[in-house]
Amino acid sequence: MAPVDRKTTNKNFTKNSKNWKKGKESSAGVKKNRKWISQHKVFEGSVKEGQGFALKRKQKVKYEYNKLLKKEKKRNPDSKMLYKEEYPEHLKHLYMAEEEKLKKEAWENRVNRTKHRMQGQETRDENEADEVVSEPTDSTPVAPEETADAGKESLPMSNRMKKKLQKKTSYQKTKEEFEKIKEKRKKKKEEYLKNKQQREEAIKRYKQKKMETFQILSKKTKKGQPNLNLQMDYLLQKIQGKQK
Missing domain, CATH: 1.20.5 (Single alpha-helices involved in coiled-coils or other helix-helix interfaces)
Structure with missing residues (x-):
């Protein structure tokens, strides 16, 4: 019988064994899905991931500011930051x-x-x-409308000015449109009222005629029988009316 390889028989893998290392290498060879990052993403990370570009910039500015403050403190340890205007004592009276x-x-x-x-x-x-006093008292007052008319007559009117005067303003146009609409509505209302009156009169005549026919046909004799003579007269009148 052929000799069996001992490596295959050894199924217990320990940390220091070579087979365990081989298995690790084989698993490391598998490619993992990498996270997609846009080409336009210049900054490092984001707020969700940890420190975004804005946060880094803020920290950098803060660090530089603290650095400057430390330098100033080293130069002038007794100096204070003045946020309001203060005059020196020996020149205060001048200011x-x-x-x-x-x-x-x-x-x-x-x-x-x-x-x-x-x-x-x-x-x-x-x-x-002075102007009021200098005016003569005997002079007759002239109406402003007459003076305006005289001025208009004296000045030569160009075609352009005539057209301008003849041209209607937006107010006049809107007023005319409103008047037209008002007239239309008035006519419509009058027609409606007229038709309504005619309809009512026709209904009234029809009801009256119906009542008359009902009274004629509903008449009965002393014995309670329908009056055939009246019914025949009614039918005769109806036939004669149709022939006419």
């Missing part, structure tokens, strides 16, 4: 005086402007009063 001076100048300019405006208004009122 305050200058500020008051500027405020005073602004106020004076404002007062001068108001005075100038008031003076201009007074002079205008005086001129208007």
Whole structure:
């Protein structure tokens, strides 16, 4: 009988055995599905994955800012960050005086402007009063419409101006359209009322005629029998009416 290979008979795989290593190598050779990454993705990772590009940039800025603060502290350990404007003590009175001076100048300019405006208004009122006084009292008042008509007649009217005057405005157009619609509605309403009246009259006549025929046909004799004479007369009238 042929000799059997001992490697195949040994089924117990230990960590240090060569067969275990072979199995590991064979499993490592299998290709795994890699995650698809877009070509336009320049940044590293995302917020879901951990640290996104924005977070990294923020951390970098923070780091640089802290670095600068440390450098400044090393240079001037006693310095404080001033967030409000403070004047030095030996020059404070000068700055305050200058500020008051500027405020005073602004106020004076404002007062001068108001005075100038008031003076201009007074002079205008005086001129208007002088014009009213200078007008003659005997002169007859002329109507503004007559003057406007005279001015229009004196000026030569061009074709363009005539067309412009003849042309209707949007208000006039809308008004005309509204009037047309109003007239249409009025006519429609009148026709409807007329038809309604005719219909009512026709129904009334029909009901009256029906009632008359019913009264004729429903008449009976003393014994309770239907009156055939009246019925025959009614039929005769009906036939004669059709012949006419």
